[in-house]
Each structure stands twice: as structure tokens, then as C-alpha cells.
Amino acid sequence: MPPHDPEVVSVEQNSELNQASLRLTVSASALLYMVVLSGLRPADAATYLPIILYISTFIIASIFLRMAIKRWPGHFFWRRLFSMLHDYTGIAFAMVLGGEGALPIYAALLWVTLGNGMRFGSHYLALATAIALATLVVIFLFNPFWRSQPYLFLMLIVTTVVVPAYAHILLKRTRLASEEAIAANQEKSRFLAQASHDLRQPIHSIGLFTACLRDARLGSEELRLVDNIDRSLHTVSQLFRSILDIYTLDNGKLEPQSEPLSLDELLRDVVKQNTEAARWAGVEMRLRPCQHWVDANAGLLTTMVQNLVSNAIKYAPGKPVLIGARRQANGLAVVVYDKGCGIAAEHLPEVFKEFYRVRRTRDKDVEGLGLGLSIVKRISQLLDVNVHIRSTPERGTRVAITGLKQVAAQPLAPRVKSPQERLHGLRICLIEDDANVSMATKALLEKWGCVVEVHTDADILDADCDIIIADFDLGTKASGAECIATIRERRGREVPALVITGHEIERIRQSLHSLNISVLAKPVRPPELRSVLLEQAKSIERSRFSYEV
CATH class of the missing domain: 3.40.50.2300 (Response regulator)
Incomplete structure (x- = not known):
């Protein structure tokens, strides 16, 4: 039955899509291997040809299976069971007909077993292991080479049991550690929110x-x-x-609700809220008036601009800060530019991380936790916009929120x-x-x-x-x-x-x-x-x- 939680649906859809994509990659590699093998051993080419044809058909079927997973996301047990049988049937066909030369394809059998367990949990790992063992038994019964190599085949059986069993132990430990970490993080968040x-x-x-x-x-x-x-x-x-x-x-x-917003009013409100902070820092805020309207969430967009302006005021004391909006090819951009101390190139990839701060001797007393740009980055993902930062040490920093969708101006009463x-x-x-x-x-x-x-x-x-x-x-x-x-x-x-x-x-x-x-x-x-x-x-x-x- 499909899950009701959209987040679960999204995670499981991605897991199945990733598995389906990897299936195509592995089968394409197997096809290439068999083609090379038939070229190296022309005498056995007739033996390998049916395998090549089968793997080609397998790849076509896998493409349609991936399309179905993308079209109908969710947890469908019978589809996952069909996918496993689809994989193991192809592996059995290749190893039965290919004999000794198809031994490397056993790696695909191990991949299918571990892949299902790692992506879908211990229950699917157990099911995949059982089907894998049944597949090996079929290969043993239908191919004389494997019957003539009982110890080699026994090694494959043991490997097929031991590796998934060890993976199950690791999965269990990882899951418990993850649950403990999530619980601790949630408890920390609740404490911080209540405090x-x-x-x-x-x-x-x-x-x-x-x-x-x-x-x-x-x-x-x-x-x-x-x-x-x-x-x-x-x-x-x-x-x-x-x-x-x-x-x-x-x-x-958070599920942001968008509405038409006057950028000019939004930016003026942010400037008003920072007037006193700018006065304390000796910063002159310059706002370029604009007539643009955008479709966005007012609260989240205001928080983004507020954090950028606050950063500019803190790190450019005594210098002017320019705030405005610009047209771009992909919509509108809100730009905050200061003439402060700037950020060195090696720090730019790190500034959007939580608690990361560029420390200098002369700005050691700058207030803050280093969360402002991290919050801006997270909100940008929610609003489907981008944040770009350019900076030159001792000359200033330019931060732009780009990709804002422009809409027609709304009437305002006098x-x-x-x-x-x-x-x-x-x-x-x-x-x-x-x-x-x-x-x-x-x-x-x-x-x-x-x-x-x-x-x-x-x-x-x-x-x-x-x-x-x-x-x-x-x-x-x-x-x-x-x-x-x-x-x-x-x-x-x-x-x-x-x-x-x-x-x-x-x-x-x-x-x-x-x-x-x-x-x-x-x-x-x-x-x-x-x-x-x-x-x-x-x-x-x-x-x-x-x-x-």
C-alpha cells in the first residue's frame, strides 16, 4: 500500500529510481563484458550470443520498469518483488549459458541482494537473499561446469549468505545510531525552541x-x-x-504559500527594521526604489533579505550599504552590496554552513552565531531561488537572491x-x-x-x-x-x-x-x-x- 507521508513517498521513490538507474548501469556493463568476451573467444561466440541478446532485452525491459517507478512512485511490494525476480532471472540465464566465462556476473547477484537490503531494509534483504540462494541452486542444476566445481559453488553459497548477514548487522547498528541521533537532535531543537x-x-x-x-x-x-x-x-x-x-x-x-509582493515595500520595511542597527554601526543604507512585484512568500523572503542586510551592517561598519532589485534573464534579483572588509576566496564555499564565521582580529567582537547565511541558503531551497555571493577582500561583498518570479503590479490605494x-x-x-x-x-x-x-x-x-x-x-x-x-x-x-x-x-x-x-x-x-x-x-x-x- 502506498505510504501517506509525502516525505516517505519521496525517499522511497528516490531509492527505487536509484536502484533502477544502477540496474541499467550494471546490465550495460554486463553486456559490454559479454561482447568483449565473445571477441576474445571467437570459438565460444555462438554460446555468448543468446546471452548478449537476452541482456539487450533485459535492458529494454529495465528502461520501461524505471519509467513505471517514476510515473507511479510509492511502496509497492509486488513491483519490488518483480524487480528482484527480473534481476535474478537475467543473472541465472547468463551464468547457466555462460558457464565459467560468466563467473564475474556473480558480482551482479551480490549487488542485487545487498542493493535491495541497503535501500529498502532488512526484510527485503532477507527476501533477496532467499531468492539469490534459489537462483544459485537453479544455476547449479542446469550447468555441468558448476556441478563439476562443488567447492567453488559452495564458496558462492557461503558468500551469498555471509555478506548479506553481515550487512544486516551493520544496517541494524546504523539504524539504531541514526534513530538515536535524530532523537537527540529533535530534543535539542525542542529545548532551543522552548528556551x-x-x-x-x-x-x-x-x-x-x-x-x-x-x-x-x-x-x-x-x-x-x-x-x-x-x-x-x-x-x-x-x-x-x-x-x-x-x-x-x-x-x-514548511510549505511556503506564495502571493504577489511589492519588492519596494518589502525592501523599505527591511530598511526601517534595520535603521537603528545601521545608526549604531555608522552605516548609511541606500535603497534604490523599484516598481517590481514578485510572486513569493512574504515572511521567508523578508527573512532572507533581513539576514543579508544584517550581515552587511555587521561586517561593514562605517561604510555604505546598497540595497535594490535588478532585472535578470531568469526573473528578478534582490541585491545587497557593502563596502566592508570582504571575504577571501577560500572562505566563500564555506560561508553557507551553520556556525561558520570568517574571523579576523579586528572583527572578533562582531555579534552573531554564524547562522544568517545558512538560514538564507535553506530558505532559498524552499522558495526555489538561488543565492550568489561575490566578494573581494578590502573592497566589499555582493550577495544576490536570484530567480524571483516577476508578476504584474497590483493596484494600491492612495x-x-x-x-x-x-x-x-x-x-x-x-x-x-x-x-x-x-x-x-x-x-x-x-x-x-x-x-x-x-x-x-x-x-x-x-x-x-x-x-x-x-x-x-x-x-x-x-x-x-x-x-x-x-x-x-x-x-x-x-x-x-x-x-x-x-x-x-x-x-x-x-x-x-x-x-x-x-x-x-x-x-x-x-x-x-x-x-x-x-x-x-x-x-x-x-x-x-x-x-x-
């Missing part, structure tokens, strides 16, 4: 409190201290995001109000069960001119609001998404909503995609939160404008 989630809460609230302090008419010395706190929080936030990104990608269950006017008086329902986060978020929103009503769960949600901001994990009673659904049901309309989470953001984003709920990952930077609220306010204005018209 990341638990530590994001206080960091998230500290970041919001810091944003409030920045607007509190502090003196220059106090502002400098706040700036240092904010800078340290930014570094920790980047580390946690890298950890969570790696955990999410290690799960291997802006009616300034950002300050748009947030002023905005009624927000804040649902948060952490007291510190709730207090910090409320204080920050009120400084932006919003009117905030705070709730901790879904029991008394009856707010008439413009926008809902909810933590995703609210304990055992209800999730943030359920609270949003409750408010929408009571208000009788789809109130714009935002979920803030410390869990796997892509998984949460996909689960909420059909509900039209925006998602941000903790710890949220105030500029990120402000940007999303402005977009939500803009959509409210569009709705009101359409209703009035």
Missing part, C-alpha cells in the same frame, strides 16, 4: 519599555543609556530569531493621512496574559496616540475596537486566534487583527492565513509593530472610503 520562546517574553517587554523611555524627555546621558540597552536587546533579538529560524527549518515541514494622524485615536483591543508585556505594549501604543483596552482572556471580550492585538499563546483557556474569532463574531465583521507569537512564525502564519490575521515574531521591534499597525489603519481607511463611495 527561545520563554526568553522572548521578557525581552519583548523590555524592548517596548525602552521605546517608551526614548520618548520620555530624558537627558542626553539617560538617552545614551537607553540607546545602549536598545542595542543590546537588538543583538539578543537577532540571536533568538536565528535559533527559531533554524529550528523551524530543521523540522522540514494614502489619505500621515502616519501620525492614522494612529491617533485608533481603538485597539490588546489581549495579553503577561502583565509586563501588557503594561509595556499599552504604554507604547498610548504614546502613539492609540486608545487601548486590555484583556487577558476570552471570557469578557466584547470590545468595539478598530484593531485587535493578541498574543498567540494565552494559556489553557483559549489561543489568540480564538479570541480574535470571538470578537469578530460578536461584532459581526472581520476586525483587522495582529497575532504576536514566540512560536514557529511560519507555522503560525500558515495556520492563520485563511483568517486574514497578520503575524509578528517576538521579540517585536517597535518599528515593526508600528509598521503593521499603519498597514492595518490604512486598510480600515480603504474600507471606509469604499463604503462611503
Whole structure:
């Protein structure tokens, strides 16, 4: 019966395809051997001719068998049994007719036996071994040469039993070691994800409190201290995001959903998110405006560009960083160029590996874990795009995300109000069960001119609001998404909503995609939160404008 798990189907399809491809290679080698043998021994050419014809037919049948495996992937026992019988029949035919000269073809019998076991497991190894022994018995009965060489034949029998038995032991040990390694890796990932989630809460609230302090008419010395706190929080936030990104990608269950995106808006958002980090590093970020739209996953593409820009800022302090989009033959490319210290040629093949960092004496204090480019590479495989890096020591580095699919521009409504006017008086329902986060978020929103009503769960949600901001994990009673659904049901309309989470953001984003709920990952930077609220306010204005018209 075909497996239900797509990953299992893919692995087994590749195993059978590889086996089928190797079958063609081995049979072609056997055919070449028999042709050479008939040339070297013309007197026996008549004996070898039927073998040559049979192997030729065998190859044709093997081609059709490979086509069937590719057309109908999955685990089909009878097809695998037929493949084994197909292989052993060809080997028996050649060794019966070829006699002593066909002895090297025994290697193919051993290959078929081990190949099935290595690719499909111990059960198939046992089945293949039994069929192989039966094949040898048939060869012994139908060929006088093998009957005249009982000790040689006994050696083949012993080899056919001992080698697969030893392979079975190795397979079992390898499987156990692999399972232990997978379990340990999953446990590590779970620990990192849980630690990341638990530590994001206080960091998230500290970041919001810091944003409030920045607007509190502090003196220059106090502002400098706040700036240092904010800078340290930014570094920790980047580390946690890298950890969570790696955990999410290690799960291997992301299925990116594409949508039309304005590259200009996406790049502007990334620049806004890195404004403070660039100021601390003395970096001037230069963004080239563009009018291109692409079909991609917004969250993953933003993560890729964010990591590239973050790297450029870290490794090119005091130098300009250029960000833009370019047309290419295979679509569009997003390019990040810096004039930093550059990367030597010997390091370029290694920079996409996890935890790999090019260390120099003068940049020994650069923050980070060496995960940024590894995350970029993994996401590029998910989005089916490419990442190219060119660098010259002491002159700079150019990294390009290529292969983005361009789509027609989408209509944008004209802006009616300034950002300050748009947030002023905005009624927000804040649902948060952490007291510190709730207090910090409320204080920050009120400084932006919003009117905030705070709730901790879904029991008394009856707010008439413009926008809902909810933590995703609210304990055992209800999730943030359920609270949003409750408010929408009571208000009788789809109130714009935002979920803030410390869990796997892509998984949460996909689960909420059909509900039209925006998602941000903790710890949220105030500029990120402000940007999303402005977009939500803009959509409210569009709705009101359409209703009035």
C-alpha cells in the first residue's frame, strides 16, 4: 500500500529510481563484458550470443520498469518483488549459458541482494537473499561446469549468505545510531525552541519599555543609556530569531504559500527594521526604489533579505550599504552590496554552513552565531531561488537572491493621512496574559496616540475596537486566534487583527492565513509593530472610503 507521508513517498521513490538507474548501469556493463568476451573467444561466440541478446532485452525491459517507478512512485511490494525476480532471472540465464566465462556476473547477484537490503531494509534483504540462494541452486542444476566445481559453488553459497548477514548487522547498528541521533537532535531543537520562546517574553517587554523611555524627555546621558540597552536587546533579538529560524527549518515541514509582493515595500520595511542597527554601526543604507512585484512568500523572503542586510551592517561598519532589485534573464534579483572588509576566496564555499564565521582580529567582537547565511541558503531551497555571493577582500561583498518570479503590479490605494494622524485615536483591543508585556505594549501604543483596552482572556471580550492585538499563546483557556474569532463574531465583521507569537512564525502564519490575521515574531521591534499597525489603519481607511463611495 502506498505510504501517506509525502516525505516517505519521496525517499522511497528516490531509492527505487536509484536502484533502477544502477540496474541499467550494471546490465550495460554486463553486456559490454559479454561482447568483449565473445571477441576474445571467437570459438565460444555462438554460446555468448543468446546471452548478449537476452541482456539487450533485459535492458529494454529495465528502461520501461524505471519509467513505471517514476510515473507511479510509492511502496509497492509486488513491483519490488518483480524487480528482484527480473534481476535474478537475467543473472541465472547468463551464468547457466555462460558457464565459467560468466563467473564475474556473480558480482551482479551480490549487488542485487545487498542493493535491495541497503535501500529498502532488512526484510527485503532477507527476501533477496532467499531468492539469490534459489537462483544459485537453479544455476547449479542446469550447468555441468558448476556441478563439476562443488567447492567453488559452495564458496558462492557461503558468500551469498555471509555478506548479506553481515550487512544486516551493520544496517541494524546504523539504524539504531541514526534513530538515536535524530532523537537527540529533535530534543535539542525542542529545548532551543522552548528556551527561545520563554526568553522572548521578557525581552519583548523590555524592548517596548525602552521605546517608551526614548520618548520620555530624558537627558542626553539617560538617552545614551537607553540607546545602549536598545542595542543590546537588538543583538539578543537577532540571536533568538536565528535559533527559531533554524529550528523551524530543521523540522522540514514548511510549505511556503506564495502571493504577489511589492519588492519596494518589502525592501523599505527591511530598511526601517534595520535603521537603528545601521545608526549604531555608522552605516548609511541606500535603497534604490523599484516598481517590481514578485510572486513569493512574504515572511521567508523578508527573512532572507533581513539576514543579508544584517550581515552587511555587521561586517561593514562605517561604510555604505546598497540595497535594490535588478532585472535578470531568469526573473528578478534582490541585491545587497557593502563596502566592508570582504571575504577571501577560500572562505566563500564555506560561508553557507551553520556556525561558520570568517574571523579576523579586528572583527572578533562582531555579534552573531554564524547562522544568517545558512538560514538564507535553506530558505532559498524552499522558495526555489538561488543565492550568489561575490566578494573581494578590502573592497566589499555582493550577495544576490536570484530567480524571483516577476508578476504584474497590483493596484494600491492612495494614502489619505500621515502616519501620525492614522494612529491617533485608533481603538485597539490588546489581549495579553503577561502583565509586563501588557503594561509595556499599552504604554507604547498610548504614546502613539492609540486608545487601548486590555484583556487577558476570552471570557469578557466584547470590545468595539478598530484593531485587535493578541498574543498567540494565552494559556489553557483559549489561543489568540480564538479570541480574535470571538470578537469578530460578536461584532459581526472581520476586525483587522495582529497575532504576536514566540512560536514557529511560519507555522503560525500558515495556520492563520485563511483568517486574514497578520503575524509578528517576538521579540517585536517597535518599528515593526508600528509598521503593521499603519498597514492595518490604512486598510480600515480603504474600507471606509469604499463604503462611503
